[in-house]
Amino acid sequence: xxxFVVRRLAFMIFLLAIVSIATFLLFSVxxxxxxxxxxxxxCTPEKIAANRIRLGYDQPLINQYFTFMKGIFAxxxxxxxxxxxxxxxxxxxxxxxRGQCVTEMITNALPATxxxxxxxxxxxxxxxxxxxxxxxxxxxxxxDRVSTGLAIFGLSMPTFFIGLxxxxxxxxxxxxxPFPSYTPFLDNPFKxxxxxxxxxxxxxxxxxxxxxxxxxxxxxxxxSEDYVRLAIAKGLPRRKVLVRYVLRGAxxxxxxxxxxxxxxxxxxxxxxxSVFGLPGMGRLALNSVTDSDLPVIVGITLLTAFFVVVANxxxxxxxxxxxxxxxxxS
Amino acid sequence: xxxxxxxxxxxxxxxxxxLLSACxxxxxxxxxxxxxxKGGTITYLTIAxxxxxxxxxxxxxxxxxxxxxxxxxxxxxxxxxxxGAAGAELVADMATDTGTATDxxxxxxxxLRDGLTWEDGSEVTCQDVAYGVSRVFATDIIVDGPTxxxxxxxxxxxxxxxxxxxxxxxxxxxxALYDNAVxxxxxxxxxxLNKVVADFNYTVTLLAFAPVPxxxxxxxxxxxxxxxxxxxxxxxxxxxxxxxxxxxxNWNPDSDPVRNAYPDKVVVNFAQDQAVIDSRxxxxxxxxxxxxxxxxxQPENLPTVFGDDKFKNRRVNETDPYALYxxxxxxxxxxxxxxxxxxxxxxxxxxxxxxxGEFAGDFADGFISPTMSADYAPNKVLDGVQPTGNADAAKAxxxxxxxxxxxxxxxxxxxxxxxxxxxxPTWAKNAAVWIESMKKAGIVLKSNPIEPGKYYSVVMxxxxxxxxSRGGWASDWLNASTVMPELFGEGGFNISQNKKDPAYAEFxxxxxxxxxxxxxxxxxxxxxxxxxxxxxxxWAIPTFFGRSQEFRGGNIGGGYLWYPFGSHDYDALYVIx
Numbered sequence: 032x033x034x035f036v037v038r039r040l041a042f043m044i045f046l047l048a049i050v051s052i053a054t055f056l057l058f059s060v061x062x063x064x065x066x067x068x069x070x071x072x073x074c075t076p077e078k079i080a081a082n083r084i085r086l087g088y089d090q091p092l093i094n095q096y097f098t099f100m101k102g103i104f105a106x107x108x109x110x111x112x113x114x115x116x117x118x119x120x121x122x123x124x125x126x127x128x129r130g131q132c133v134t135e136m137i138t139n140a141l142p143a144t145x146x147x148x149x150x151x152x153x154x155x156x157x158x159x160x161x162x163x164x165x166x167x168x169x170x171x172x173x174x175d176r177v178s179t180g181l182a183i184f185g186l187s188m189p190t191f192f193i194g195l196x197x198x199x200x201x202x203x204x205x206x207x208x209p210f211p212s213y214t215p216f217l218d219n220p221f222k223x224x225x226x227x228x229x230x231x232x233x234x235x236x237x238x239x240x241x242x243x244x245x246x247x248x249x250x251x252x253x254x255s256e257d258y259v260r261l262a263i264a265k266g267l268p269r270r271k272v273l274v275r276y277v278l279r280g281a282x283x284x285x286x287x288x289x290x291x292x293x294x295x296x297x298x299x300x301x302x303x304x305s306v307f308g309l310p311g312m313g314r315l316a317l318n319s320v321t322d323s324d325l326p327v328i329v330g331i332t333l334l335t336a337f338f339v340v341v342a343n344x345x346x347x348x349x350x351x352x353x354x355x356x357x358x359x360x361s
Numbered sequence: 362x363x364x365x366x367x368x369x370x371x372x373x374x375x376x377x378x379x380l381l382s383a384c385x386x387x388x389x390x391x392x393x394x395x396x397x398x399k400g401g402t403i404t405y406l407t408i409a410x411x412x413x414x415x416x417x418x419x420x421x422x423x424x425x426x427x428x429x430x431x432x433x434x435x436x437x438x439x440x441x442x443x444x445g446a447a448g449a450e451l452v453a454d455m456a457t458d459t460g461t462a463t464d465x466x467x468x469x470x471x472x473l474r475d476g477l478t479w480e481d482g483s484e485v486t487c488q489d490v491a492y493g494v495s496r497v498f499a500t501d502i503i504v505d506g507p508t509x510x511x512x513x514x515x516x517x518x519x520x521x522x523x524x525x526x527x528x529x530x531x532x533x534x535x536x537a538l539y540d541n542a543v544x545x546x547x548x549x550x551x552x553x554l555n556k557v558v559a560d561f562n563y564t565v566t567l568l569a570f571a572p573v574p575x576x577x578x579x580x581x582x583x584x585x586x587x588x589x590x591x592x593x594x595x596x597x598x599x600x601x602x603x604x605x606x607x608x609x610x611n612w613n614p615d616s617d618p619v620r621n622a623y624p625d626k627v628v629v630n631f632a633q634d635q636a637v638i639d640s641r642x643x644x645x646x647x648x649x650x651x652x653x654x655x656x657x658x659q660p661e662n663l664p665t666v667f668g669d670d671k672f673k674n675r676r677v678n679e680t681d682p683y684a685l686y687x688x689x690x691x692x693x694x695x696x697x698x699x700x701x702x703x704x705x706x707x708x709x710x711x712x713x714x715x716x717x718g719e720f721a722g723d724f725a726d727g728f729i730s731p732t733m734s735a736d737y738a739p740n741k742v743l744d745g746v747q748p749t750g751n752a753d754a755a756k757a758x759x760x761x762x763x764x765x766x767x768x769x770x771x772x773x774x775x776x777x778x779x780x781x782x783x784x785x786p787t788w789a790k791n792a793a794v795w796i797e798s799m800k801k802a803g804i805v806l807k808s809n810p811i812e813p814g815k816y817y818s819v820v821m822x823x824x825x826x827x828x829x830s831r832g833g834w835a836s837d838w839l840n841a842s843t844v845m846p847e848l849f850g851e852g853g854f855n856i857s858q859n860k861k862d863p864a865y866a867e868f869x870x871x872x873x874x875x876x877x878x879x880x881x882x883x884x885x886x887x888x889x890x891x892x893x894x895x896x897x898x899x900w901a902i903p904t905f906f907g908r909s910q911e912f913r914g915g916n917i918g919g920g921y922l923w924y925p926f927g928s929h930d931y932d933a934l935y936v937i938x
Contacts, residue, residue, distance in 0.1 A: 077521060081501055114502065114529055114580025129411065129600055130584045139599050203640065209649070210641045212630065213602075308634050310602045318410055318601070318632075 036348055043344045050336040055096050058325050064088075065127065065325055085110075086127070099124065099329075123330030128322050133330040136315060140299075143213050144311035147303065148296045150227055151234035156289060159239035160278075163246020168273065170251060178243060186240035194233040194306035201229060211307045230307045234300055238292060242285060249281025256280065287346050294342030298335030391650065391937050393674030395918040401936025402626040403917060404648075406638045407655035410631055411600040416584040417568035418496045419506040423682070423835070423926035424655065426568055431620065431931035432593040432606055432627060434571045437471045437490065437550075438562050439619055440839065442932045444921040446734035449839045451563060454619055455485065455572075455590075460562035466554075466879045467515075469561045473548040476616035479574060480594040480609045487545035489572035492528065495539055497569050499527025502580050506569050507837060513561065514542040515553040529580060559879045563838040566925070592622035604629040623919070623935035635659055642912050645675070650916035651936060653929065658910045663720050666912060675913050677920050681927035682732045682835035683907030684725055684844075685716075687780075687795075688820075691900055692858040693828050696766030698758045699773050699804075700899035701743055703829070706755035706802035708794055710748040712904050715790040720910060724748060725903035727892040728834070728848055729841050732924040735881065736841040736888040740896050755802030777805030779827030781820050784810035788831070795829075820856050830856050832901070839925050841888035846872050849895050857900040864898045 066082040083089045087098060098107070102122035109116055109125055118125055118132035125132055159182075166178035185193075201207045211229060214222035253259060254277055262272045299313025312331060319327035414420045417434045430439060439454040441447055453459050456471040463470070477485035496503050497510040500522070516538050517524045525531060525539045542553045554561065564570070577588045586595060592614075593606035606627040614622070639662045641649045658666055658676075666672050689700050713721055727740040745754030762770040772778065780795055782788040792808040799806040809827045811819045820830040834854065836843040846852040849859055850872040859865050868891065875887035896903065909927055913920050916937045923930035 078501060085501070110502075110580060112529060114578075114582075116579065116582045130581065131600055136600070139602060206646075209647065210637055306634070308632060308637060310632055314632065315601065 035351055039344045039347050043340050046340050047333075047337060050340070051100065051333055052096065054329055054332045054336070055099060056092075058329050059092055059095070061323075061325070123333065124326035126319075126324050126327050128324040129327070133326050136327060137312070137330055137334060140310060140312045140315040142215060143304070143309045144297060144299055144313065146216060146223065146227055147230055147234065147300060147309060147311060148293055150231040151238070151296070152289070152293050154231050154235035155238040155242060158235055159242025160246045160285065162239070162243040164250065164273070164278065166243065166247040167250035167254070167277075175247075179247070182240040182243035184240075185236045185238075188237065190233060190237050190300075190302045191306055193236050194230070194303055197229045197233055198306070211309070213309050226307075226309075230300075230303050230309060233303050233306070234296070241288070245285050245288065246278075246281060249284060250277050253277045253280035283350060286349055290342040290346035290349075291339065294338040295335070297338045298331065391915040392671065393913065393915050393918060393920075393937070395935075395937030397621065397623060397919060397933075397935045398938040399623050399625070399935075400938060401624050401916075402628060402651060403624045403653060403934055403936060404628045404630060404651055405653050405655050406630050406633045406641070408633055408635050408638070409655070412604070412629075414505055414584055415587050415595075415598065416503070416506075417571035417573065417587065418493065418503045419584060420568045421506050424928040427923055427926035427928045428931050429587075429591075430566075430568060431591075433587060433589045433591045433595065434568050435477070435485075435590050435617065436568060436571050437565045439566050440923070440925040442619060442621065442923070442930050444930075444933075446924070448921075448924040448930065449732065449734045451566070451839070452619060454617075455490075460565070462559070462561070462879050466557045466559045466561065466877065468551060468553050469558075469565075470549055470551045471562075471565070473550070474616050476613040477590065478611045478613055478616075480589040480611055482611045483574070485572050485590050487548055487550045489574050490550050490570070491540075491543045491545055492575045492578070493571050493573035494543060494569070495525075495528045496573060496578070497527075498523055498525050498539070499529050499580075501527075502529065503527070507567050508569075509564050509567065509837075510569060513552075513554045513556070513558055513564065514539075515555040516542050528575070528578075557877045559875075559877055559884060560838070560840040560842050560881075563840045563842075566838050592617070592620050593627060601632050603631060620932050621935070622932070627931075629655070639912070642675075642914050643672075645915040650914040653913040653917055653920070653934060654911065655929070658912050660717060660720070663910060666910075667720075672912075675915060675917075675920070677911040677922050678720065678908060679922035680723060680731050681907045681909040681922060682730050682924070683722075683833050683927065684728050684730050684835070685722065685833045685904045685907060686725065686728060686831075686901045687904065688830050688832050688848075688856040688901040689899065690826055690828050690830065690856070690858050691862045692823070694769055694773075694778065695862065696762050696769035697899065698762035698765055699769050702755040702758035702762065702773075702802060702804065703778075703799070704743060704899050704902045705745045705751050705758060706798050706804060707902060707904075708748075708750035708798040709904055711750075711794040711798070712791060715787065715794055716905070720908060722905035722907045725906045727896050727903055728901065729844055729888060729892045730835070730906050732927070733836060733839050733841060733844070734924070735839070735885045736844075736892075738889040738892075740893045742896070743899075750798045750801065752798075752801035755804070759803060773804050775805065777807045778829060779807050779809045781809045781811055781816075781827040781830040783813040783816045783831075785813055791831070821854075823858065826856065826858070829902075832856060833907070835927065840884075841892070842876055842884075845888060845891045845895070846876065849891075849900055859898070859900045862898065862900070864894075868894050868898070 066079050066086060066088055087095060102124065104120055106120040107118050107122045118134060121134055123133035126136060129136065162178040162181060166175040169175045202210055208225065208229060211226040213226050216223040259272060259276050262276050299311055299316045301313035301317050304311040304313040305317065315327065316331045412425050413422050414425065420426055420429060435455045437454060437456040438451055438459050441450040441452050451459050455473055455477055457474050461470045473487060479485055494510050497506060497508060511523050525535050544551050558564065572590060574588055585598060589609050592609055592612045594609040596605040596607045598604045608625060635656060636659060638654050638656065639659050642652050642654055643665065666676050667678060694700055709724055726742050729737045731737045745751050759770065780792055782792050789810065796806045796808060819825045834844060834848060847854045849855060849857055850869060871887055871891045871894065875884050875891065878884040878887060909922055911920060911922060911929055917934055918937045919933040919935045921930060921933065
């Protein structure tokens with residue numbers, strides 16, 4: 032098992048290095064000139080040229096890449112003399128468009144996204160797996176039809192529509208909630224939860240549908256396995272069979288997908304964050320793309336890749352612990 | 362997992378509390394009427410991710426100037442915090458008066474008041490003002506701000522700009538150039554200018570002329586955290602989230618006869634959805650009664666807000682500093698009767714309608730906005746001009762042009778005149794109105810949509826500009842010196858190309874006379890004359906003076922559109938106690 036974990040971690044580092052090179056190369060060939068973006072209103076070709084030198088964009092691409100990578104581990108300094116300032120490690124660069132270190136921007140945005148991700152993941156996994164179990168154990172009955180219908184409804188609704196629908200029903204019509212205004216958890220846990228309840232359900236309603244279908248189909252498949260029928264034949268309690276044998280057998284693909292879904296969501300839920308005005312990674316990404324703010328786009332892309340790769344590795348490790356066949360095959 | 366009964370109870374209580382207290386935020390609030398009082402918190406909502414700039418020398422938008430000028434940065438002179446025309450009055454701020462001009466207004470001096478302090482309690486000195494202004498010259502770091510200091514101060518310049526590179530890179534010799542132009546004698550600061558600037562005391566209202574303590578200057582990063590010399594200081598500023606201002610305990614009200622400083626705390630929440638901002642302020646429930654929108658009102662909500670008297674104390678709909686017009690390329694359309702025909706033929710009511718109707722603005726009779734109350738006077742508009750256009754009068758003028766300037770007439774009725782406008786749906790509708798109006802008068806007009814981001818760079822290029830180009834202008838300070846010379850004189854925004862027009866010499870003489878006139882009333886009289894003159898020559902067709910709408914919650918009083926900046930007068934807003 033230890034060898035397996037080490038191998039997975041090494042592969043993860045290799046993958047991240049490849050992603051960082053690809054991202055850096057991709058954005059370096061885009062027709063956007065960061066030296067112009069940071070030049071201000073009264074810009075001249077001379078000022079653009081001076082900016083290019085100041086920002087290091089006059090250097091060969093490979094030097095720029097290594098400077099960037101070095102910044103992640105050792106931080107970076109900008110400017111000169113008394114006006115010099117630094118972006119401490121891990122530094123993803125400096126946004127001259129916003130006048131802020133990219134890491135600081137990400138650090139400011141991450142708590143809202145983490146809050147959204149954790150809350151919604153709990154809800155969608157509970158809802159999705161719960162409805163899937165109900166559908167599976169009541170196959171063909173009304174409970175199965177309702178659960179499957181709800182799943183299809185959630186899956187067919189666009190995220191923005193669900194978000195606006197919840198705003199209309201719970202804020203404007205019933206006035207159960209005030210308009211969401213994100214408050215950090217440590218400032219006021221109650222207001223934090225109040226602002227996130229509707230975004231949590233927006234993400235969860237859309238995401239839970241897939242898990243309902245996966246759980247239902249996985250459980251039905253597992254129920255037909257010989258070892259399950261044997262367990263039932265031996266007289267084990269139905270609940271014990273369902274939880275210990277059937278659900279455990281069906282849960283492995285769900286763990287895989289949940290890991291990846293959570294990782295992607297940590298990179299930002301653009302639509303949900305925009306609809307509810309959450310100052311998270313998704314909105315930061317959207318604004319950075321709109322403003323062609325390359326350092327921020329590169330930073331967010333790398334971080335999202337990091338989340339996905341790490342989640343993938345964790346899922347693999349978890350998968351191996353759940354299913355010994357994976358270890359043996361590896 | 363099975364929940365035990367205690368856990369179940371906890372979950373139910375938590376959920377119930379969440380829902381019940383959410384319900385508790387409701388209730389109707391005050392209606393926006395009250396008397397000014399100190400205390401409370403005002404929360405502003407904006408769709409913007411952050412302020413354009415916080416650094417005073419980089420601050421250049423009306424809203425940001427009004428906000429930071431009200432709360433954080435003091436300047437030598439400023440405008441009175443008052444509603445309507447009274448708000449256009451120039452008043453002394455850090456200075457003891459509105460400045461003394463000598464040498465025919467080529468030298469200006471201002472003396473600082475006693476008791477001026479920074480937020481750390483140290484004294485604001487003349488050197489701090491001089492240092493702040495010097496930062497404008499560091500054009501590699503201090504970007505986006507107004508550069509009047511570079512244009513006006515008597516510092517030699519070469520082909521690549523000023524010989525003074527700003528305080529960060531200047532050698533002792535270069536610094537001496539600046540120190541010669543801006544000098545301190547005790548509390549008196551003197552600016553030596555390279556030309557007569559009769560309204561330099563208006564120029565220094567810009568935050569680009571605000572002081573900065575040299576020891577606290579962090580160059581580019583000063584844009585994140587400025588040192589306050591106003592009634593509030595920045596407690597926190599997280600871009601894309603919020604800014605919080607709290608009272609500056611070291612601000613001395615006795616040294617500041619201008620500001621009221623009503624609330625105890627000011628919060629700005631960034632990156633809000635415009636529809637949500639409107640809905641929250643319309644509902645004005647609970648804490649939302651203390652909200653103020655920084656972005657006006659969405660067009661679809663204007664009828665609701667302005668159609669119901671319950672909002673009468675919470676809404677503002679006033680003329681802003683913008684004058685909208687269509688510049689005529691006089692080099693190409695060098696025929697007064699044709700230009701007059703264009704003016705008379707235009708259906709300005711329809712033009713305004715596609716821009717948003719009566720909320721977009723009022724018909725303009727010139728180029729100086731009524732918000733510049735000292736310089737504005739109603740003009741006499743050409744006979745025959747009607748709100749919906751007058752095709753018959755236009756046809757008569759075109760008949761006149763047939764004989765006086767047959768070439769232009771032939772182009773206007775044959776191949777057609779080219780109308781430049783930004784390539785957006787709204788401007789496409791505007792162009793359609795223009796084309797239809799002209800068609801009725803027998804004038805052929807062709808639309809020339811230009812990519813919005815490149816619009817001004819195209820129309821300011823003589824080789825690329827068409828015959829008619831839409832434009833809009835607001836003054837940098839409340840003196841028509843930043844309007845008339847810019848639009849029709851030697852300024853940088855003259856897209857009327859009128860310098861070869863026979864009437865230009867007389868007009869330019871008026872410009873020179875006004876710019877050298879230090880008597881404000883006499884100067885205003887010349888601007889009024891010049892405004893009428895430009896209209897008579899139809900170097901541009903004024904369409905309408907812009908209007909802005911503002912909106913606030915029921916527990917906020919004191920809202921009006923501050924004439925100098927066309928935004929809230931932030932200092933006048935207070936929490937109704």
